[in-house]
Amino acid sequence: MAKVSAKRKNKSVTVADIPHVGPGTPCGDWFRRYWVVVGIARDLYDIPQAVKVLSEALVLFRDEFGKLGLLGLHCPHRGTSLEYADIECGGIRCPYHGWLFDVSGQCLEMPAEPKDSKFPQKVKHLSYPVQEQGGLIFAYMGPDRDDPPPLPKYGPLVDRGSQWQIEPVRHADYNWFNFFENSADPAHVCILHRHAGYGQQSWGNQFFSYTEMPHFEFVEMDYGMKVVMTKPGPKPGTEFVDEMSLALPSIVQVGDTEFVHAKMDAAALIEEGSQCEHWMFVTPNDDEHFMLFTADNYKGPEANFFEKLKALREKEAPVQEVMPYDKRQFMPYKGNIRKEDLMTQGTQGLLGERSEQLSVSDRGVIKFRKIVVDAIETGLHGGRPKGMVDKKQATEIYRLDTRVGVRVIIKN
Ligand code: FES
Numbered sequence: 001m002a003k004v005s006a007k008r009k010n011k012s013v014t015v016a017d018i019p020h021v022g023p024g025t026p027c028g029d030w031f032r033r034y035w036v037v038v039g040i041a042r043d044l045y046d047i048p049q050a051v052k053v054l055s056e057a058l059v060l061f062r063d064e065f066g067k068l069g070l071l072g073l074h075c076p077h078r079g080t081s082l083e084y085a086d087i088e089c090g091g092i093r094c095p096y097h098g099w100l101f102d103v104s105g106q107c108l109e110m111p112a113e114p115k116d117s118k119f120p121q122k123v124k125h126l127s128y129p130v131q132e133q134g135g136l137i138f139a140y141m142g143p144d145r146d147d148p149p150p151l152p153k154y155g156p157l158v159d160r161g162s163q164w165q166i167e168p169v170r171h172a173d174y175n176w177f178n179f180f181e182n183s184a185d186p187a188h189v190c191i192l193h194r195h196a197g198y199g200q201q202s203w204g205n206q207f208f209s210y211t212e213m214p215h216f217e218f219v220e221m222d223y224g225m226k227v228v229m230t231k232p233g234p235k236p237g238t239e240f241v242d243e244m245s246l247a248l249p250s251i252v253q254v255g256d257t258e259f260v261h262a263k264m265d266a267a268a269l270i271e272e273g274s275q276c277e278h279w280m281f282v283t284p285n286d287d288e289h290f291m292l293f294t295a296d297n298y299k300g301p302e303a304n305f306f307e308k309l310k311a312l313r314e315k316e317a318p319v320q321e322v323m324p325y326d327k328r329q330f331m332p333y334k335g336n337i338r339k340e341d342l343m344t345q346g347t348q349g350l351l352g353e354r355s356e357q358l359s360v361s362d363r364g365v366i367k368f369r370k371i372v373v374d375a376i377e378t379g380l381h382g383g384r385p386k387g388m389v390d391k392k393q394a395t396e397i398y399r400l401d402t403r404v405g406v407r408v409i410i411k412n
């Protein structure tokens, strides 16, 4: 269980703590209570892979028997990078003096030491438990490494429809929380993204408007927060609904992929609602970089759904004309949702360092920051923070129900 130093106990966590994930920081300690995604199984070959996670330099590998290992990147002998190590003899062997480590970090051999040396037994390199689930590799970097909490059974990874995919990892060079809290800010969808998918097809035209915003609600959930956007529906007593979920520590589920990117017939979709799960797992490399791992799961009737989606996404090129004198870094960006997000989030600076003037339409962001700060406090004091699964829930499938479609308005 995480210990809180007396000094820390009296100091309250603030939103300025959220972006910082290094060891010993409040947010870093909190993040380490959960399993985090550190790689994609299909991208891990028979060579070690350097990866920075939560400001720690690590090396991910499979030993020759297929067992996954995640060790400190630098050899504990004299620091050479184990990214260049050889995978052999039941572990990973540093190329400099041949120290050999198994996936638990235990040193097995030191070829240059006397044959009867007991020193190898005494050297245990930094190692973290690793598990694979549905094509993603998760690590637990927290305090209970000998008896870690269960890895949640994430819906789109363990209960797959007939069609699923893990998208290529995306890398970004700004703070992880700028990305994460963006989903608590639905106003940006109608404004920033009006150049892209929205407003150019039937669902967007019905639902999103720069001048006539949907109604936004922000609902605190066991896992974090849900954003609910509604507009009057096609028949009296109905409403269009578009939801996004933010699950702690860093998962976003967006429900409207079929409507916005697949551009499927809205009339047909309205009957059934979305049948595509689109989960993004955010893993901070450090305070200035993060990785984004995306798992998609489709249970609807469309054949070859992801091939079609890919072809359509490729057509979503920015539509902006760029003049020869325009040397701005993110040009062109208008017309591609991912580029629009990248430009806006990548130029914000760090939460807590930038100055802000929050308004009524930021109430989702304000609420979400409070949920995260409360979760950090809970974790810091040894409690179970939101979104963390305990042993009693280990067999349950972890779901984020994120509805998109039309529903009958229920009057309370
Ligand atoms: S630095 Fe790795 S074995 Fe010497």
Ligand SMILES: [Fe+2]
Pocket (backbone or CB within 6 Å): 182, 188, 189, 193, 337, 341
């Ligand atoms: Fe966005």
